[in-house]
Amino acid sequence: MSSLAADIKCCREAIQSLLTLENYDTSTFSSLWQTYQHALVRYCESSPAADADLLQSELDWVQLAIAHVNSERTSISQQLMNLQQGRKAVGQYGRFPAE
Numbered sequence: 001m002s003s004l005a006a007d008i009k010c011c012r013e014a015i016q017s018l019l020t021l022e023n024y025d026t027s028t029f030s031s032l033w034q035t036y037q038h039a040l041v042r043y044c045e046s047s048p049a050a051d052a053d054l055l056q057s058e059l060d061w062v063q064l065a066i067a068h069v070n071s072e073r074t075s076i077s078q079q080l081m082n083l084q085q086g087r088k089a090v091g092q093y094g095r096f097p098a099e
Contacts, residue, residue, distance in 0.1 A: 004043040005054060011036035012061060019068060029069075 015032050018024045040058060 002043075002046075004039060004046055005051075007039040008036065008043060008054075008058065011039050012058070015065065019065070 011032060015029070015036060018029055018032060040055075044055070
């Protein structure tokens, strides 16, 4: 395995490890993702006939990782909406006329 392929694998493992954490730092994720992307670009630039199997594997993984992050984002936005609705309800709680 070339050193660039090893760099890709290392970045991928670091991202996977980070995504297993409940409350990971998004700036760390962003930094790792950029490093991963640069490693892929360097790999493709270094070899015009880059290993198609490796690139397909990485593409499949990227699609799964993006789906995971999008799912988390949707879940968090729903939780924030519920929180806002709860705060609104609490704020309106004494405004109704007593019967």
